[in-house]
Amino acid sequence: MEALRLIEVNKLVFEQDASIPRLGADEVLVKVMAAGVCGSDYGRVFSLGAHTLPIILGHEFSGLVEAVGPEVREDLAGRRIVVTPLIPCRTCEWCRRGEYSLCDAYGFIGSRRDGAFEQYVAVPASALQVIPDTMTYAEAAVVEPTACMLHAMYRGPSIMGRTVCISGAGPIGLLGVQYAKASGASEVVCVDIIEKKLELARRLGADKTVNLSESDLVPAGLSATDGRGFDFTFETTGNPNVQNGVIQTSAKLGSVVYFGFSGNGLTLNDESLDRILRAEVTLTGAWNSYSTGFPGREWQTAIDMIADHRIDVSAVVSHILPLEEAPSFFEKVRTHQIEHGKVLFAPWGIEGAQL
Structure with a gap:
């Protein structure tokens, strides 16, 4: 064979x-x-x-x-x-x-x-x-991979009626966009650095997209939510800058589920730690399915x-x-x-x- x-x-x-x-x-x-x-x-x-x-x-x-x-x-x-x-x-x-x-x-x-x-x-x-x-x-x-995405989503709170950020428009992120829309999220925002992927995210249901090759995540993410931040973020990139940024764009009592792994260490900067403490943001990992x-x-x-x-x-x-x-x-x-x-x-x- x-x-x-x-x-x-x-x-x-x-x-x-x-x-x-x-x-x-x-x-x-x-x-x-x-x-x-x-x-x-x-x-x-x-x-x-x-x-x-x-x-x-x-x-x-x-x-x-x-x-x-x-x-x-x-x-x-x-x-x-x-x-x-x-x-x-x-x-x-x-x-x-x-x-x-x-x-x-x-x-x-x-x-x-x-x-x-x-x-x-x-x-x-x-x-x-x-x-x-x-x-x-x-x-x-x-x-x-769809089951892996679902396992990560289940590690966070209910997304019905919530604002959701999907960071990364690779296959897992695009599956997450579709699940979030099908599950009643009030708004889904997808971020990536490649416009072609973001176009696909919009076609699959993302209400807004942010191209990180053109905009910084924190101001763009906060602008997309009128300054409030995201109730739930599904982080798939593994990029340390994005991993910090999604904390700073979390809403008060927001949740971040980390799924992406890059092999690079993550050091929380002062702004991220301040947001975790003052906004009582929950950070969670997801593994397998x-x-x-x-x-x-x-x-x-x-x-x-x-x-x-x-x-x-x-x-x-x-x-x-x-x-x-x-x-x-x-x-x-x-x-x-x-x-x-x-x-x-x-x-x-x-x-x-x-x-």
């Missing part, structure tokens, strides 16, 4: 004769139809590596159950599914509390064991989520909202590529030769992974 293997940092190898995975007793064999590239995958390829090397990356994916292990229900064969990549230990304190994103000893498909940048992948049967027949495989491959009743409400809500098109994932997908083009794609990203949004690989050809 075909597979894309990360040997070491900046060394990806496309294999045409990789071995089909052997199934464990409680596992299923998934024929991967569409697999998304996460922002974390770029980090693994270009600088960080993975917990295990060599490895096949890919944790945002959909496909068809091709075979089942001896301890797995036979009726799962032939199901169209998405896969929850986290494999919780289910015994640590946090799993017992239902906080699976905080598991102390988790496994993870695509970073701690082989993932979906291959034609077949073996996964625990407990990781399967059946998708509606009306949902395409390409749409289903965006369920995982799981909650009580594994995998939690995030996953079913993501499936439902994509299936009924309250969230249009086709708007955030910029490329659907055959797996054999993956090495050249990553090289173009590394050398800044390509603009992209959410990218999907189609191990069985792009015809089967259309939106």
